[in-house]
Amino acid sequence: MCGIVGLISQKPVNQRVYDALLLLQHRGQDAAGIGTLDDGMTFHVHKAMGLVRDVFRTRNMRDLTGNAGIGHTRYPTQGCASSNQESQPFYVNAPYGILFAHNGNLTNTAEVKEQLYKLDRRHINTSSDSEVLLNVLADELMKASPVGVEFSPEIAFKAVRGVHKRVKGAYAVVALIAGKGLLAFRDPNGIRPLCFGTQLQPDGTKDYLVSSESVTMVGLEFQFERDVAPGEAIFISMDREFCSAQCADNPQLNPCAFEFVYFARPDSLIDGISVYGARLRLGEYLASEIAEKIDLSEIDCVMPIPDSSRPAAQQLAQKLGLTYREGFIKNRYVGRTFIMPGQEMRKKSVRQKLNAMPVEFKDKNVLLVDDSIVRGTTMREIVRMARESGAKKVFVASSAPRVMYPNVYGIDMPTRSELICGHGQSAEEVARLIGADAVIFQTVDGLKSALTDLNCDITRFDCSCFDGEYVTGDVTEEYLTALEAGRQTPVKKLSEED
Numbered sequence: 001m002c003g004i005v006g007l008i009s010q011k012p013v014n015q016r017v018y019d020a021l022l023l024l025q026h027r028g029q030d031a032a033g034i035g036t037l038d039d040g041m042t043f044h045v046h047k048a049m050g051l052v053r054d055v056f057r058t059r060n061m062r063d064l065t066g067n068a069g070i071g072h073t074r075y076p077t078q079g080c081a082s083s084n085q086e087s088q089p090f091y092v093n094a095p096y097g098i099l100f101a102h103n104g105n106l107t108n109t110a111e112v113k114e115q116l117y118k119l120d121r122r123h124i125n126t127s128s129d130s131e132v133l134l135n136v137l138a139d140e141l142m143k144a145s146p147v148g149v150e151f152s153p154e155i156a157f158k159a160v161r162g163v164h165k166r167v168k169g170a171y172a173v174v175a176l177i178a179g180k181g182l183l184a185f186r187d188p189n190g191i192r193p194l195c196f197g198t199q200l201q202p203d204g205t206k207d208y209l210v211s212s213e214s215v216t217m218v219g220l221e222f223q224f225e226r227d228v229a230p231g232e233a234i235f236i237s238m239d240r241e242f243c244s245a246q247c248a249d250n251p252q253l254n255p256c257a258f259e260f261v262y263f264a265r266p267d268s269l270i271d272g273i274s275v276y277g278a279r280l281r282l283g284e285y286l287a288s289e290i291a292e293k294i295d296l297s298e299i300d301c302v303m304p305i306p307d308s309s310r311p312a313a314q315q316l317a318q319k320l321g322l323t324y325r326e327g328f329i330k331n332r333y334v335g336r337t338f339i340m341p342g343q344e345m346r347k348k349s350v351r352q353k354l355n356a357m358p359v360e361f362k363d364k365n366v367l368l369v370d371d372s373i374v375r376g377t378t379m380r381e382i383v384r385m386a387r388e389s390g391a392k393k394v395f396v397a398s399s400a401p402r403v404m405y406p407n408v409y410g411i412d413m414p415t416r417s418e419l420i421c422g423h424g425q426s427a428e429e430v431a432r433l434i435g436a437d438a439v440i441f442q443t444v445d446g447l448k449s450a451l452t453d454l455n456c457d458i459t460r461f462d463c464s465c466f467d468g469e470y471v472t473g474d475v476t477e478e479y480l481t482a483l484e485a486g487r488q489t490p491v492k493k494l495s496e497e498d
Contacts, residue, residue, distance in 0.1 A: 001263050001410050002088075002103040003027035003073040004194075006174035006210040008182045008236050010201055014064040017071040020209070020216040021052045026265060027103070027212060028075030031055070031087040035099040037176045038066035040238050043099050047072075047087040068182060068238065070174045072101040075412065086128040092138045095145060097178035100137070102130040103212055104170035104192040105410040107474055112136060112167055133171060136163050141177075151180055153235040153243040160185045160233040160247040168472050170256070170409035170462075172228075174210050181237040184210040188248035189471050190230030191256050191409050191462050193270045197222035208236045213268040227271050229253070254471040257447055257461040258411060261400045262308055262371045272455040276311055281453055282399040283315030283369075285446035290367070290397055293440050296320055299395065300364040303327040305371075305382060306354070312399040313369035322367070327360035327386070350381040362390030372400035373430065373439070376420030380434040387435070396436040400466070401444045402427075406480055407465040409472075415484040 003024030007013045017034050032055040033047025046060040052073065072088035088101045106112070106129040113132050116122040122135045140162035144155045156177070163185070170191035175183045186194045197217035198206040209222045217224040228234060231248025255271050256263075266276040290296075301323040304313035307330065317324040331353055360366075366386060373379050379396060386394045402421040416422035420430055431439040444466050451461055464470045 008068040009207040013069040028073035031074040035089040036066035036069035099176040100134040106169035157245040185233035188231040189254040194228040279311035281450035283312030287316035287319040301325040306330040356389040358389040365393040405468040
């Protein structure tokens with residue numbers, strides 16, 4: 001998962017792109033980058049490993065001149081997480097010169113990479129699927145704009161149509177084309193989010209902001225206009241003239257359900273659904289499951305695992321008539337363990353990330369609510385902390401269903417061996433593995449209902465990591481096996497002896 005932003009304005013954009021990346025930091029903490037376009041023809045780029053606040057210094061910002069820019073926060077899902085070469089934005093010099101940032105994950109990277117080399121004579125220098133996608137876009141732009149043909153938005157849209165035909169998977173893209181403008185587009189299934197907004201200027205013109213999440217519109221005082229539709233491309237010229245076109249043959253909106261469960265900020269609006277509202281509804285549906293499976297008289301209080309599970313925990317406590325308490329204090333100066341690369345680093349960082357307050361646990365039966373249980377390592381440590389703090393019984397509830405299948409669209413949990421439910425483990429088995437008295441999971445139907453309650457126009461969500469149904473239709477058992485074999489570092493599966 002990554003965060004992307006694009007801004008085109010009548011005044012310098014470097015500070016505002018930086019501010020937008022701060023608001024998207026939750027989408028990736030591995031690396032950050034900003035690229036600007038100066039005088040319409042010269043790119044300036046700075047990118048490095050680390051958090052946004054650490055990557056950029058005053059001297060870097062001074063060099064990022066220009067009235068158009070894009071930015072990226074990286075959360076690696078393909079390629080080498082330790083390589084700054086794979087930080088974005090990426091650049092190619094032809095045609096025109098393109099600066100490019102991508103959120104998502106392609107599912108036919110190997111095939112397309114081979115075609116690019118053998119047929120299109122394009123060399124990919126990293127193992128990043130984003131560089132593959134950039135070169136496909138560049139090749140399609142080359143085909144759409146032969147020598148002697150003047151560039152137009154329709155040429156950009158024709159190129160995006162070619163991209164949609166060649167690549168599969170999840171992708172939301174922002175790209176600066178030297179001398180031309182800002183291009184943004186979304187995959188035909190709309191798996192990864194993308195939206196745009198405007199800001200009226202004193203002379204009556206508008207600045208345009210494109211972003212992964214609407215929270216950046218609020219933070220930068222832009223008017224949220226709408227989501228980019230699945231398969232749609234938008235183009236804003238250097239003179240800030242706006243054009244859009246549908247570039248896919250059969251677009252269908254199938255947004256990623258995990259965005260609402262965990263990744264997106266609660267104050268964002270994605271495809272007409274409030275992320276905060278979705279988490280409240282997840283709490284209501286989860287409450288029904290808890291009432292069926294646990295004697296409520298055994299629960300003294302409900303506690304969230306901060307922060308993303310808090311709305312669900314508050315709502316289910318209210319619905320069940322249970323006491324709500326905050327038993328864990330989060331250290332906000334430690335990175336999110338789910339995003340941090342490496343299983344051992346996640347496990348060791350849990351106690352740095354959370355402190356349990358014994359006064360809330362001593363001699364109580366507690367129901368801990370988390371947004372999801374993916375690998376189980378973090379939750380096992382949390383259950384242990386609760387018991388060490390004096391809890392008599394520890395029940396665990398997940399506002400998401402069991403994560404049983406790899407996610408191939410941009411979330412770093414691609415192998416079954418890494419998932420605590422990767423071999424179909426029941427809630428009872430998970431409870432034994434993490435040391436809880438009981439575990440209650442959201443149902444897949446409950447998850448879908450919580451989201452469709454808020455936008456009934458969306459008929460399907462990508463719930464592939466929960467139900468194994470991959471919306472792009474090209475993910476086979478052979479593909480998953482090859483993906484698992486290609487993991488750079490095998491991860492030890494959680495066991496009761498760990």
